[in-house]
Amino acid sequence: MALSNVVETPASGFNFENVSRNVALEGLLEGGHTKAPKPMKTGTTIAGVVCKDGVVLGADTRATSGEVVADKMCAKIHYISPNMYCCGAGTAADTEKTTDLLSSNLTIFSMNSGRNPRVVMAVNILQDMLFRYRGQIGASLILGGVDCTGNHLYTVGPYGSIDNVPYLAMGSGDLAALGILEDRFKPNMELEEAKELVRDAIHSGIMSDLGSGNNIDICVITKQGVDYIRPYQESEYKDKRQRRYKYRPGTTSILTEKIVPLELEVVQETVQRMDTA
Amino acid sequence: FLLTAIMFAQVYGDNGKMKEYHYSGPVEHRFSPYSFNGGTVLAVAGEDFAIVASDTRLSEGYSIHSRDSPKCYKLTNTTVIGCSGFHGDCLTLTKIIDARLKMYKHSNNKSMTSGAIAAMLSTILYGRRFFPYYVYNIIGGLDEEGKGAVYSFDPVGSYQRDTYKAGGSASAMLQPLLDNQIGFKNMEGVQHLPLNQEKAVQLVKDVFISAAERDVYTGDALRICIVTKEGIKEETVPLRKD
Numbered sequence: 001m002a003l004s005n006v007v008e009t010p011a012s013g014f015n016f017e018n019v020s021r022n023v024a025l026e027g028l029l030e031g032g033h034t035k036a037p038k039p040m041k042t043g044t045t046i047a048g049v050v051c052k053d054g055v056v057l058g059a060d061t062r063a064t065s066g067e068v069v070a071d072k073m074c075a076k077i078h079y080i081s082p083n084m085y086c087c088g089a090g091t092a093a094d095t096e097k098t099t100d101l102l103s104s105n106l107t108i109f110s111m112n113s114g115r116n117p118r119v120v121m122a123v124n125i126l127q128d129m130l131f132r133y134r135g136q137i138g139a140s141l142i143l144g145g146v147d148c149t150g151n152h153l154y155t156v157g158p159y160g161s162i163d164n165v166p167y168l169a170m171g172s173g174d175l176a177a178l179g180i181l182e183d184r185f186k187p188n189m190e191l192e193e194a195k196e197l198v199r200d201a202i203h204s205g206i207m208s209d210l211g212s213g214n215n216i217d218i219c220v221i222t223k224q225g226v227d228y229i230r231p232y233q234e235s236e237y238k239d240k241r242q243r244r245y246k247y248r249p250g251t252t253s254i255l256t257e258k259i260v261p262l263e264l265e266v267v268q269e270t271v272q273r274m275d276t277a
Numbered sequence: 278f279l280l281t282a283i284m285f286a287q288v289y290g291d292n293g294k295m296k297e298y299h300y301s302g303p304v305e306h307r308f309s310p311y312s313f314n315g316g317t318v319l320a321v322a323g324e325d326f327a328i329v330a331s332d333t334r335l336s337e338g339y340s341i342h343s344r345d346s347p348k349c350y351k352l353t354n355t356t357v358i359g360c361s362g363f364h365g366d367c368l369t370l371t372k373i374i375d376a377r378l379k380m381y382k383h384s385n386n387k388s389m390t391s392g393a394i395a396a397m398l399s400t401i402l403y404g405r406r407f408f409p410y411y412v413y414n415i416i417g418g419l420d421e422e423g424k425g426a427v428y429s430f431d432p433v434g435s436y437q438r439d440t441y442k443a444g445g446s447a448s449a450m451l452q453p454l455l456d457n458q459i460g461f462k463n464m465e466g467v468q469h470l471p472l473n474q475e476k477a478v479q480l481v482k483d484v485f486i487s488a489a490e491r492d493v494y495t496g497d498a499l500r501i502c503i504v505t506k507e508g509i510k511e512e513t514v515p516l517r518k519d
Contacts, residue, residue, distance in 0.1 A: 043339070043493075062519075067446060069491045172339050206519045210339045210493040213519035237517040239486050242479040245458075253465040 043211025044076060045173030046087035047181065047201045048142045048153045050166040051194035054222035055144035055151050058198035059087045060173070060206050061231065062213040069213070075230065077219045081106050081117050084145030085219045085226065089171035090158060091138035098139045102126060119145040119152040123162055131160025140170045146221050173205025173212040180204050195220065199232060311363050311411045312337055315494030316348050317445035318359030319481060320417035321459065322425030326474050327504040329357040329417035330481045331445075332489070332516060334497040335364060344518065347500040348445075351509055352378060353388045356418030357502045358398075361445035362432070363411035370410050373401060391418035395428035395436055402434030409433050413444040418504050425504075447488035447495045454484055478503065482514055489516040 043064040048057045063071035078086050078099035086102070088095025102125055106117040122143055130137055141156045155163045155170060167185045169177035180201040189197070195218060205212045215231035315336040321328045331348035334341060349359045350371045358374070360367040377397060381389050389397070395416050402410060414430040429442035441459045443451035456462045458480055461469050481501060489496040499514040 064493060067493050069493060072490070208341065210336055210341065213493075213517075235517075235519060237519065239490055239517075241483045241486060243476075243483055245483075247464070248466075250466055251464050253463075 043209075044089040044171030045169065045177050045202050045205025045209060045212040046076060046089050046142050046171050047169040047174075047177045047198050047205075048087065048144045048167065049181070049185065049189070049194050049198050050144075050151050050153045051189045051191055053151075053191050054146050054220060055153055056191070056194045056198045057085055057087050057142065057144045057219040057221070058202045058232070059217050060202055060212040061215045061217060062206075062211070063092055064211050072214045073231075075217065077217055077228065077230075079103060080122055080143070080145070081110065082226065083116055083147055083221065084119060084122055084143065085221060085228070086122075086144075087142040087170070089140045089142075089174075094137045094139040095141065098126065098129065098137060098141070101129070116147060118147045118149060119143065119154065120149075123154045123156060126156045127160050127162050130156060130158060135159040142168050142170055144219075144221060146223055151221075169201060169205070171205070171209075171212065173209030176208040177201035177205040191220065191222070195232075203233075310408075312365075313362065313411075313446075314342070314364040315446050316346075316361035317443065317447040317451065317485070317488055317492070317495045318348050318361050318413070318415050319441075319443045319451060319455075319484065320359060320415045320427040320429070320439075321441045321455075321472070321477050321481065322417065322427040322439070323472050323474060323477055324425065325419075325423055325505065326477075327357075327417040327419060327425035327427065328474075328477055328481055328501060329359045329415065329504070330485065330499060330501040331359045331361065332485060332495045332497060333500055333513075334495065336494050339493075341497075344497040349500055349502045351502070352394060352416075353418075354508060355388075355504060355506075356391045356394055356416060357504055357509060358394075359415045359417070359444070360412045362413050366410040366412045370401070370412055370414075374398065377401070391416060391420050391426045391428070392438075394418075395430075395438075398428075398430060399434040399436050402430065402432065406433055413448075415442050415444050417502075419506065423506055445495075447492035450488055450491060451484050454487070455480075474503065474505075478512075485514075485516060 043062065044060060046059045048055060057077055059076035061073050061076065062069055063074040076087055078088060080086050080099060080103045086099045088099060102122060105125060106122060109117055126141060126143065130139065135158050138158050140158055143156065144153045153166065153168060155168050166187060167181045169181060181197065184197055198218060199216055202216045214235050216233045217230045218232035220227040315334060316332055318331040329349045333345050333347045335343040335346035348361050349357050351357055352374060360370060378389055398414060398416065409432045411432055413432065416428040418426055420426040427439045427442055428436050429439050429444060430436045441455045443455060457464065459472060461467055478501060482499065485499045496517045499516050501512045503510045
């Protein structure tokens, strides 16, 4: 059975249609003294470890927009297929859309071929797409999965480079996390030990890096299935306020009030009995 | 149609060829004498007290230099200054202020009042108008009558007396909240109760908890200096460390 072309390749050469448009828009915006909106980055710590029974992926849950925390509980471990999950660091929209696109394409492939996709296939599709866009898509991904050939962990950089290693960390907190991983990683670890190692790596990223914070998510992928633990560990900092800040109704002043009655007429009336037994 | 015409004119130059939008020659990288070390300061003036509070995190880029670097400095028995911005300039500026306070004390046989310190700081800052101290200052203390006073500055010395002011990286998040809770702005039919010390301290703690939630440069711990006619009392409260 011939496999239909799952990932459609665009016309030959690189497509720079939008570049001239962007330059013109920037010119228009500057003239109006407004700045182009800054994309939301995840400023993250993500890590992955291959253990004896599968792959353990971990991520923090803070998304920053410049120096402001935009989301305190964002999900950075994305679903790709029943046997593969992907952590994403970099521009939030890019990681979301890239992993969604990959997931859709792999679903079509599974339906066409009747097979579970292999991790190498996912990695190759990602690499193709990111390289085609020459780094304009700011997505650094850690892809982990279990397939018929074994447990795999890959990283794909924004320019399209890949690396296949037993332990990884990416994002702005990657050096902090990598310190923990380099110290305590051993090949063929037990599952519980691997989970603790990933949790500690993400925790060190959260404490040392300003772009990472809040809670820790863990995703464990084994041959038997996937255990997506969100959150694996909640942040120990509870924001307990000393005073209550409730406003009595009427505190906000109403300047004008306009009531527009809607002209409604009954066209049809039906009665449906509900079974409330 | 007009939009396309404008876009065309901006992308294609007068001679019809596409304008260069990528500088492709050598780039000169300049050394920047400044760096931003983060931190937030806050000062509130009451009837007979003043509070100056700051977080204690010193950061640079995405890293943390220190979790215990408070930004409030005691100047006299009745005045505390909070400085945030570039830490190097904060240290030098406080040294200069300390020296000038000593000189004044020796010449005039009395300590400088809060108002006098504020006026002096303004001239010190403006003296460096063309290579400014990258510091956001807020002075909190008691004036000659014993009432609370807050003076807020910009990096080149413009200042004014306030009832409350937030400065530093999370100032844009804190100032509206203070406007509402202390200044009773945007509220109807609410009793304008004067601020007492206990309520002010609680408010300051709550407001910093909120700032630490959403600003990456604020956190670790909160140092509160309460200035009353009895003296200066310090209190430290932990904040988020992540």
